[in-house]
């Protein structure tokens with residue numbers, strides 16, 4: 001059975017392996033505030049939702065290769081929307097994927113985490129967009 005839930009400490013090793021396999025690992029990554037999709041005790045998707053005073057910041061969204069394209073990431077992110085009451089910002093090089101979930105391209109605000117800390121291998125700063133999603137009542 002597929003479930004979406006907040007990660008626990010016991011999940012850290014699987015989350016780490018998933019992120020490393022997808023080249024989403026970076027040196028300053030802290031394994032806090034992850035949400036996961038789990039099927040038969042295996043973590044098949046993960047996303048990190050960090051809370052700041054005025055917004056959330058979404059990062060490290062990844063799905064194991066065998067399950068990509070089956071809607072898991074969209075379902076996981078839609079599930080996160082039910083748990084937040086503030087804007088969600090993110091940086092991404094695949095804005096098209098996030099646009100379909102309701103994110104819009106925006107200028108970064110000064111209080112966002114710096115792009116410099118995300119030195120993942122596939123990151124192309126010139127193609128990196130800042131996006132925001134707003135809950136209906138904000």
Ligand SMILES: CC(C)(COP(=O)(O)OP(=O)(O)OC[C@H]1O[C@@H](n2cnc3c(N)ncnc32)[C@H](O)[C@@H]1OP(=O)(O)O)[C@@H](O)C(=O)NCCC(=O)NCCS
Pocket residue numbers: 022024060061062063064067068069070071072073074075091092093094096097
């Ligand atoms: C991007 C990613 C999280 C999407 O997860 P997913 O579970 O496959 O996504 P979903 O099944 O919910 O949605 C699939 C749709 O997203 C689109 N999509 C997937 N990867 C994409 C990409 N790199 N660029 C643009 N669109 C993409 C697919 O074309 C598909 O569209 P379709 O339904 O019209 O065919 C997943 O492919 C992944 O883990 N990629 C590697 C890590 C990564 O790039 N993470 C994003 C960092 S910002």
